[in-house]
Amino acid sequence: MWRPKNGRGRAARERQKERKEIAIRELALRAIDGARSAGAAYADARWVETRRQELSVKQGRVDGLEEDSTAGLGVRVLVDGAWGFAASSDLSGESAERAARAAVEIARASARVHRVPVDLGPAAASRGRYRGQCEVDPFEVSIEDKLELLLQAEGALQREADIRVSTASTECTHWKKVFVSTEGADIEQEAWETGAGIECVAVRDAEMEKRSFPNSFGRQVAQGGWEVVRDMGLVESAPGLADEACALLRADQCPSGITTIILDASQVALQVHESCGHPTELDRVYGMEAAYAGTSFMTPDLLGRLRYGSDLVTIVADATVPGALGTFGWDDEGVPAQRVKLVDRGLFTGYLTSRETATQLAPGTASMGSMRADGWGRIPLIRMTNINLEPGTSSLDEMIGTTDDGIFLTTNRSWSIDDRRLNFQFGTELAYEVKGGKLGRMLRNANYAGITPEFWNSCDAIGDADEWRMWGLINCGKGQPGQTMRVGHGASPARFRNVQVGIR
Amino acid sequence: MSSETIVAPEDAARRVLENSDAAATEVLVSQEKGSLTRFANSEIHQNVTTEAVFLRVRVVEDSRVGVASTNQLDDDSLREAVARARGVARAQEAQADLPPMPGPAEVASTPLVASTAGSTPEARAEMVRVMCAEADAAGVRGFGAVSAATTDYVMANSTGLMVSTARCVATAKMVAMAADGASGYGARCSQAVDDLDARSIAAEATDRAVRYRDPMTLDAGAYPVVFEEEAIGELLEYLAYIGFGALAVEEGRTFTRPGERVSGPAINIWDDGLDPAGLPMSFDFEGVPRRRVDLVREGMAVGVVHDLATAARAGVESTGHGLPAPNAYGPMAMNLFLGGGSAATTEELCAGIERGIWVTRLWYVNVVDPTHSVLTGMTRDGTFLIENGRVTRPVKNMRFTQSIMDAFATCSDATRDTKLVSGTDYDFIAAYRVPAMRMDAFNFTSATR
Numbered sequence: 001m002w003r004p005k006n007g008r009g010r011a012a013r014e015r016q017k018e019r020k021e022i023a024i025r026e027l028a029l030r031a032i033d034g035a036r037s038a039g040a041a042y043a044d045a046r047w048v049e050t051r052r053q054e055l056s057v058k059q060g061r062v063d064g065l066e067e068d069s070t071a072g073l074g075v076r077v078l079v080d081g082a083w084g085f086a087a088s089s090d091l092s093g094e095s096a097e098r099a100a101r102a103a104v105e106i107a108r109a110s111a112r113v114h115r116v117p118v119d120l121g122p123a124a125a126s127r128g129r130y131r132g133q134c135e136v137d138p139f140e141v142s143i144e145d146k147l148e149l150l151l152q153a154e155g156a157l158q159r160e161a162d163i164r165v166s167t168a169s170t171e172c173t174h175w176k177k178v179f180v181s182t183e184g185a186d187i188e189q190e191a192w193e194t195g196a197g198i199e200c201v202a203v204r205d206a207e208m209e210k211r212s213f214p215n216s217f218g219r220q221v222a223q224g225g226w227e228v229v230r231d232m233g234l235v236e237s238a239p240g241l242a243d244e245a246c247a248l249l250r251a252d253q254c255p256s257g258i259t260t261i262i263l264d265a266s267q268v269a270l271q272v273h274e275s276c277g278h279p280t281e282l283d284r285v286y287g288m289e290a291a292y293a294g295t296s297f298m299t300p301d302l303l304g305r306l307r308y309g310s311d312l313v314t315i316v317a318d319a320t321v322p323g324a325l326g327t328f329g330w331d332d333e334g335v336p337a338q339r340v341k342l343v344d345r346g347l348f349t350g351y352l353t354s355r356e357t358a359t360q361l362a363p364g365t366a367s368m369g370s371m372r373a374d375g376w377g378r379i380p381l382i383r384m385t386n387i388n389l390e391p392g393t394s395s396l397d398e399m400i401g402t403t404d405d406g407i408f409l410t411t412n413r414s415w416s417i418d419d420r421r422l423n424f425q426f427g428t429e430l431a432y433e434v435k436g437g438k439l440g441r442m443l444r445n446a447n448y449a450g451i452t453p454e455f456w457n458s459c460d461a462i463g464d465a466d467e468w469r470m471w472g473l474i475n476c477g478k479g480q481p482g483q484t485m486r487v488g489h490g491a492s493p494a495r496f497r498n499v500q501v502g503i504r
Numbered sequence: 505m506s507s508e509t510i511v512a513p514e515d516a517a518r519r520v521l522e523n524s525d526a527a528a529t530e531v532l533v534s535q536e537k538g539s540l541t542r543f544a545n546s547e548i549h550q551n552v553t554t555e556a557v558f559l560r561v562r563v564v565e566d567s568r569v570g571v572a573s574t575n576q577l578d579d580d581s582l583r584e585a586v587a588r589a590r591g592v593a594r595a596q597e598a599q600a601d602l603p604p605m606p607g608p609a610e611v612a613s614t615p616l617v618a619s620t621a622g623s624t625p626e627a628r629a630e631m632v633r634v635m636c637a638e639a640d641a642a643g644v645r646g647f648g649a650v651s652a653a654t655t656d657y658v659m660a661n662s663t664g665l666m667v668s669t670a671r672c673v674a675t676a677k678m679v680a681m682a683a684d685g686a687s688g689y690g691a692r693c694s695q696a697v698d699d700l701d702a703r704s705i706a707a708e709a710t711d712r713a714v715r716y717r718d719p720m721t722l723d724a725g726a727y728p729v730v731f732e733e734e735a736i737g738e739l740l741e742y743l744a745y746i747g748f749g750a751l752a753v754e755e756g757r758t759f760t761r762p763g764e765r766v767s768g769p770a771i772n773i774w775d776d777g778l779d780p781a782g783l784p785m786s787f788d789f790e791g792v793p794r795r796r797v798d799l800v801r802e803g804m805a806v807g808v809v810h811d812l813a814t815a816a817r818a819g820v821e822s823t824g825h826g827l828p829a830p831n832a833y834g835p836m837a838m839n840l841f842l843g844g845g846s847a848a849t850t851e852e853l854c855a856g857i858e859r860g861i862w863v864t865r866l867w868y869v870n871v872v873d874p875t876h877s878v879l880t881g882m883t884r885d886g887t888f889l890i891e892n893g894r895v896t897r898p899v900k901n902m903r904f905t906q907s908i909m910d911a912f913a914t915c916s917d918a919t920r921d922t923k924l925v926s927g928t929d930y931d932f933i934a935a936y937r938v939p940a941m942r943m944d945a946f947n948f949t950s951a952t953r
Contacts, residue, residue, distance in 0.1 A: 056832060062596045064830030066571035067588045069581075072556065084625075085552040089575040102553060109541075109625035110548040113633045143595035165755045167832075203756035208875045287544045290647040290687075291679040294867065294884075297953075377554040416868045416903075418882040420685075423903055423952035425880050427872055445873065449903070451953055480649045481540050481552070503880075503905050503949050 021178075021188075027096050028180045031075045034100030036182055040077035040107070042120065043100065044181035046332060047073045047091075048376035053139065056169035057150045060158070063167065065143070072376035075099045079107035081117025087377040121359040122366045125184035126336060130329025132191025133322055134225035138172030141226045146170055149234065150196075156238035157200040162246045164203040169219055170196035170229055177332075185334035193325060193486065195221025195472060196229040198238055202245040209248035209444060211241045211429050215266040216412045221472040221486065223323050244430055247442055254431055254446035256502030260406030261448055262399050262495045265463065267428055268389060269471040269489035270412050275452040276308075276315050277387040277487070279421035280342045280350070281370075282357040284382075293478050294419025297452070298348060300361060306348035309456030312392050315343040317352055319369060319385035324488030325472040326385035328372075333380060335369035342387070346457070354382050374483035381479050386470065388490030392462025396493045399461045406434040407501055409446050425449040425503060448501045455496060463492030514668060516559055516577045517660040524586045526563035526593070530605055530661040532789060532828055534558045537621075538653035541628035546636035546645045548629060562829045563589045564605070567598035571829050603812040606822075608664040611786040611793050612778070616654055619698035620672040623652035631676060631702040638706035639680045644713045646706065648678035652697045655933075659791035667787050671933065675926055676700040679885055680713035686898070688712020689865045689885035691734060693926040693935065695783065712864060712886035719898035720889065721951050728860035729946040730853045730890065736842065737925030737936040738866045739879065739908050740773070744837045744934070746874040748775070748799050749825070750814035751834025759877040759909055766805045766877075768913035772843035773800040775809055777824065782839045782924065783935040787824060789831075794824035799837065803913065811835040836934075844939035845918030853917055853942040855893045861902070861948070862888040862895050877909040882952065902948040914944040 028045040035043035049071040056064040073096055074087035084107025086099040150168040157166035176190040197219030199212045214220040214232060222228045263271065279296040283289055298306065309315075319337035321327055328337050333355050342350045351361065352370040359365055371380035400408060414427035431446030432439045468490055476485045513533035520531045535557045542550040560573040563586065570593030574585045628650045639646035651674060658668040674697035681687040690708030692700045731739075743759075752758035759766060777785055777794030787793050790812050797807050810818065811826030814835055825835035847853050854862070864886030872878040883901045890896070918939035926935045 054830075056830075058832070061599060062569075064571075064832055065569070065592045065596060066573065066830050067592060068573045069585070070558075070573075070575045072575065074554075082548060083551055085550075087552075087554045087556075089556045089558075091576070106551045106553060106625040109629040110551040112626075112629045113543065113546075113548045113636060115547050143592055147595065165757070201755065201757060206756070206761075206875055208757050208873075287645075287647055287681070288549055290544060290681055291542075291649060291677060295685070377556055379550060379552055414870045414872050414880065416870045416880045416882065418901060418903070418952045419867050419884050420952070423882065423901075423950060425903060425905070425949075447872070449950060480542055480550075481538060481554075481651070500950075 024178050027073060027091060027093060028178055030093055031073060031096040031100045032180055032182050034097040035075055035077045035104055038101050038104040040079050040104050042078040042182055043075065044179065045073060045075050046373065046376060047178040048175065050173060050175045050375065052171065052173045054171045055143065055146050055150060056167060057147065057154045058165065058167045060155060062147065070375065073099060074376045075103045076379060077103040077107050078118055079104055080111035082107050082110035082114040083118065084110055085379045118356050119359045120355040121364060123183040124334040124355065126330055126334050127186045128329060130189040132223045132327065134192040136226040138192060138194045138226045139174065153198050153234035153238050156235055157198060157242045159239060159242045160246045162202040162204050162249060163200050163242055165201040168198045168234065171219065179332065179334055181334055187330050187334055189329050191223050192225055193221055193223055194225055194228040195219045196232055196234060198234050198241065200242050200245050202249050204249045207249055209245050210413065211245040212411055213237045213241050215471060216429065217473065217475055221325060221474050222470065223325055223327055248430065248444045251442040251444040254407065254443040254502045256504065258498055259501055260403050260495065260497050261499045261501060262403065262406060262408045262434065263493060264410035265467060265469060265491045265493050266471055267409060267412050267426065268491040268494050270415060271426065272315060272387055272389050272489050272491060273384065273473060274415060274417045275421055275424055276342060277384040280352050281382045282351040282353045282361065286357060286360060289478065292480050297420045297422050302348055304347065304349060306453065307346055307457065308343045308348040308453055309346045310459045311346045312462050313343055313346050313456050313459055314341065314390040316341050316388050316390060317370065317385050318388055321386050321470065321488065321490065324386040324470045325486040326488040331369040331371045332373045333367065333371045335367045338369050340368045352382050352384065357382065372485060374485060378483050381483060383478065383485045384476065384487040386488035386490060389462065391465040391468040391492050393464050394461040395463055395467060399493060399495045400434055400439060401437045403434045404436060407443065407446060408432045408434055408439060409448065422452050424452065446501065447503050448499050449503050450499055455499065458497045458499065459494055460497055461495040463494065468492040513656050513658040516582065517658045520561055520582050520586060521660055521662055524563065526565050526590055528564040528605055528662050530562040532560045533658040534655055536653065536655040539623055539628065540649055540651040541625065541632055542649040543632045543636060544647045546640055548632055551625060559585065560828060561585050561589050563593050564602065565590065565593050567602050568593045568596045569599065569602065601816060603816040605661045605663050606665055606791050609667055609791065609793050611667045611669065613669045614671065614784050614786060616670045617672040617696045619696050620652045620674045621654045623697050634702040635678050635706035638703060639710050642710045642714050644680045644682045644710060646678055647681055650676045659787060661791060665791045667791055669786050671783065671785050673783055673926065674700060676702060676705050678706055678709040680709040682713055686713050686716040687885045688716060689734065693924045716886065716898040719900045722899045722902065724949050726945045726947045728857045728944050729863055730850065730860065730940065730942050731863045732850060732940050733923035733925055733938050734865045735863045736938040736941050738869055738927060740840050740842060740936045740938060741927045741934065742869050742871060742879055743877060743908060744840055746871055747877065748809055748837040749835045750808045750810045750818060753808050754814065757874055759875055760805050760808060762805045762808060764805055765803055767800060767803040767909040768915055769802045770845065770915040771800055771803050771912045774798045774841050775837040775839050776841060777839040782841065782937050783933065788826040789828040790826035792822045792824040792826060797823050809835045809837045838934040840936045842938040844920045844922050847917050847919045850919055850940040853940060854890045854895060857890045857893060860890040861899065862890055872905060876907050878905065878907045880905045901952045903950045904947060905949040906947040911943050911946050915941055916944055917942050
């Protein structure tokens with residue numbers, strides 16, 4: 001039988017919360033003390049607790065409804081200049097000490113095949129708290145209210161017989177972290193992430209077309225509360241989305257050739273992610289991902305020299321933007337959130353770094369703070385924060401209006417890029433021909449391909465701040481064992497010349 | 505760390521079932537210990553171990569379903585998980601066609617493999633040392649990972665089901681790379697870490713890297729190809745993702761149309777979660793014993809895999825391919841086999857090719873058009889030109905955009921022996937046993953720089 005449960009009044013819950021916070025910090029401190037006693041020259045301990053709720057509806061009924069909760073502690077150590085890491089979901093003090101000893105044992109094994117001792121550079125001894133913005137706690141919104149919204153939006157997709165599948169989904173996440181280190185870091189952070197999306201699939205004569213809103217990959221997510229979903233316009237967008245999916249079944253194939261393309265902001269966001277975010281990860285540059293995620297063409301000898309894009313192209317890594325998925329107070333090495341230019345008016349100027357790689361690039365250099373881990377059971381890796389294409393001065397209407405012959409592409413459908421981040425090919429759900437400054441016929445199966453610097457150097461227009469928005473990408477994969485990260489990308493529509501389209 | 509400290513999964517499942525007040529309750533418990541030693545530039549740079557338990561409870565009340573999970577197995581956490589599941593169930597409408605939970609079943613339990621369960625950081629470091637030494641001796645460097653993981657699974661429900669099994673997977677993968685970026689790949693996957701021959705994996709990777717000097721650029725176009733097993737395994741992984749499942753067929757979003765020809769006569773694909781030549785697991789995540797399912801026989805689509813929901817709608821029995829609840833993907837084939845041919849070696853497949861391409865491995869494969877099995881992706885870590893039946897020189901990596909079932913239709917031979925391929929390390933539990941294959945036409949759409 002269950003043991004009797006504790007009192008659950010508000011005061012009791014508050015007291016329990018306080019006791020838990022103290023206990024967690026003690027647990028983390030016990031872990032780094034244990035690591036130090038076992039011989040670690042440096043140790044950090046990171047406790048992470050995540051609560052997530054996901055709801056989805058499909059064909060007028062609930063398709064999935066679940067609440068997940070996980071918590072655990074990870075201990076990272078340096079012994080003889082080499083790394084070790086151990087983590088457990090067992091949150092007892094004994095387990096924390098055991099994890100610390102295991103991490104030290106692993107680091108000693110690492111040191112047997114290790115030449116250059118890790119140099120972490122300047123100490124990261126921050127102390128503080130970060131709390132992400134949240135207007136309406138999404139866990140306080142009833143499941144019934146959420147389902148009502150989803151069913152209404154999904155129902156509005158069911159307009160024609162060709163719509164074979166229609167879905168609507170929402171999710172909310174609340175994460176909390178405690179980070180302590182032997183350098184004196186002592187940090188608490190928490191944030192809420194909330195999002196939603198709708199999708200429909202139209203099928204006729206063994207052909208299938210799909211439309212998604214606000215973007216693909218299931219949903220748009222941002223740091224914030226239920227207000228993120230409330231203001232999304234799911235229901236209002238559904239009928240037009242379904243009409244587009246059905247119309248695509250009868251649309252012409254995207255022609256093949258070299259032409260001007262105009263990308264909507266969500267596709268620009270993914271283009272930034274794959275062709276600028278990943279290749280500026282400095283661990284990739286140093287071969288740390290060579291066997292899996294690959295390397296990078298953006299090598300240090302090109303820093304300050306490579307003409308990455310046209311003068312219009314400025315790309316920043318900014319972990320300080322309120323409400324974005326890559327926003328935090330400190331990264332998972334305890335380094336403060338920062339804003340750094342990766343590409344400045346076309347010139348390659350910066351990297352995403354860790355403490356270890358920053359000193360490899362230049363001894364004594366501090367990290368710009370982009371180390372993040374996928375939960376308590378994984379080590380931090382260099383991950384994108386919010387990688388943003390700065391707004392230009394144009395607009396989508398102006399770009400279309402000043403294009404004689406081209407294609408406008410919207411909402412990603414497929415994506416692929418080589419292991420050095422040079423050769424890419426993207427497909428979109430929907431495209432339109434552009435003729436004489438106006439949108440023309442709808443096109444299906446549109447895709448485009450290119451080589452990264454040639455592509456960005458062909459950029460001759462970027463939408464202004466009015467068309468710039470923050471996109472949330474929830475499926476960025478990297479590392480062994482695999483980690484999935486949530487990142488932000490600010491972007492507006494952009495135009496590119498002489499691009500290959502219609503690859504078949 | 506010692507796994508004795510973690511609660512026995514069966515005990516946690518029993519405590520949930522004994523104390524749940526829901527009309528029907530199902531529990532999935534997994535207990536994993538995964539270790540991975542990663543190396544780059546011929547030294548270990550990341551080295552991790554994680555012990556984790558995970559408990560997912562699904563309740564059904566008045567034909568309404570709720571799911572909740574936790575990784576804390578104390579009584580308060582288990583009680584809260586059940587309460588959350590019941591709470592989300594109560595918030596829904598009843599589902600008229602909800603299949604019942606399966607009853608007691610007899611399944612064969614796969615035992616833990618001692619070498620994998622007992623893998624130590626010292627032993628993994630020694631494997632890495634051997635692999636890096638092979639690369640260093642040839643003037644290149646080693647990059648890769650050695651992993652060993654065991655997971656105990658328990659599925660139980662209030663209708664009397666209580667089944668358990670272990671699953672072990674070990675991998676050793678290496679890219680050998682020269683200073684100029686020339687690279688080659690070698691990899692093995694097994695249930696037993698001591699089956700992995702570090703030296704031969706490194707030798708394969710190193711040989712390819714050393715031969716990859718001064719690559720030429722090939723024009724885009726259709727070429728005869730020889731795909732090694734790692735490349736074929738990756739294609740099969742994506743075919744499983746978009747096709748082979750009953751829900752994908754129901755919804756018309758797959759190339760699979762049972763009863764129709766979908767590829768050539770040389771193609772036989774089946775799923776068998778019980779075959780020890782793969783990474784067996786005797787039951788699925790609904791507790792249903794796995795069955796072998798023939799998917800493509802001599803190029804004809806002959807079957808799809810089912811879970812309880814799709815089976816109920818089709819009026820058949822589940823084939824044991826359910827994923828953990830709630831599952832929007834539908835049933836998934838995760839133990840795929842592709843039948844071999846007559847060639848004794850992969851090199852033999854080059855015979856008769858006047859001008860073609862040898863592909864070691866693929867990268868960033870993605871779906872372009874699921875209803876025609878069109879994928880795109882890049883070659884990687886060992887792409888070579890075949891001339892007059894022999895591998896002659898390296899070529900720059902190429903992008904393909906191709907209907908895979910159409911390409912398979914041009915398969916003119918494959919190796920007799922097959923290889924177990926795992927696309928990821930221990931973090932995804934699918935595996936594919938495949939041969940190397942010769943295809944007479946494969947469409948490459950560009951070359952990288």
